Amino acid sequence: MSVLLVGEGREYLVAHGETLETDLGVLEVPEDAAPGETLETHLGTEFDVRALRGPDLFEHFERTGAPMMPRDIGLIVGHTGIAAGDRVLDVGTGTGVLAGYLGRVGASVVTYEQREDFADVARENMALAGVEDAVDVRTGDATETLGELDDDAPFDVLTLDTADASELVGHAPDLLADGGFVAVYSPFVESSKEVVKTARDVGLSEIETLETIQREMDFDDRGSRPSTAGVGHTGYLTFARLV
Template sequence: MTVLVIAEDEDREFLVEPGEEFGTDLGVLEVPEGVEPGAVIETHLGTAFRVRRLRGPDLFHHFERTGAPMIPRDVGLVIGETGVSVDDRVLDAGTGTGVLAASMARAGASILTYERDPEFAEVARENMALANVSDAVEVRTGDVLEAVEAGTFEAPFDVLTLDTEDAPSVVERAPDLLVDGGFVAVYSPFIESTRAVAGTAREVGLSGVRTHETIQREMQFDERGSRPSTAPVGHTGYLTIGRNG
């Protein structure tokens, strides 16, 4: 299983396989076959590396990217607002890099996710293997609406998550796709599509429909005092939640 090694005296980290010989400008690192998280190993030049088990935030940074992935705080909002947990079945569309699908699988759910771009879908499958969730995440290449029309999967699902341009059209089918009490979560970077999603959700009878802007400010502490960082505002998009029944 892939692990993370962190250079103790530098801001450097690498993904390695146990039993691998890994070369960097800090020296050659021989990773023992049975290495455990917390172990410290050294390169032939004496640079110390600490071994860590991969966790969700690490996957966000080390997944191969096919675009802008959903960031950890947005993933947390989706999981928190929908209650995704063990034994849930999730239908996801707009896989992209696969950060959300992998995170929900690591929470114990089974995910069926659709990605239109074949190359993106293949990268997502590789990322699922890195996250050790290939058994819980099925990445299909195709359009989720076409799959709905063709009846190529068994509904209902516990949760429906969408990050696609045609999200309003999928939300229109949400009552048939979700169990009673199941949740839909739609992420969008644009207000116009978000408004269409919220309107459609209400029209088809979903309850508790609400939209949040996802925004976060990092705090800055120095000798002059404490205040929010002067870096750009941490806006990423809009999250709409609704419930079936």
């Protein structure tokens, strides 16, 4: 498990028992460091100890690729109802932000990452988030190890964030519990179209694709309006259900 150290306008995610070494000094985080405490580096700089929360995973996990953004994760949880006790199959793990969030929600997650080096980083990230018991990071190509999953199925939800997601959607009826959902993140509309086609072909229901757009509001002395900094597009989320 780890804590956030916040001070001097900076934030660091540090595991209990680890040492933070920066230009502000050296600070060993005690095994029992708890939120609300203040710790000091050997140069006297103070850091507040703060508990880790979901958005901190996105900010502070070591990254191996583009992690899913909190707004997309929010939609996945909202549309599939992932809750404590659910069994989730997640492909691919990547940085593990989605898997870490789901572990924190209380779901039991099996997640596949085809690259061994990425899977190693994801395991370390799960330990930092304190969800290493809830999130089983497996190394391997999920489409080639489907046989292994027979022992783990049925899952309540499949979360897919890979280029070959539509292939896995084809196996959703064998992997999902009755009433379970599949949620697919696609960076391009062409891939979501493929996912929708496969979902229809295998008889899934309640199929919908949503574009994630989030507009931040700017408030200043002149008035209030959506930020002109960008359209806030992330990607496409396709949901389907086995009923």
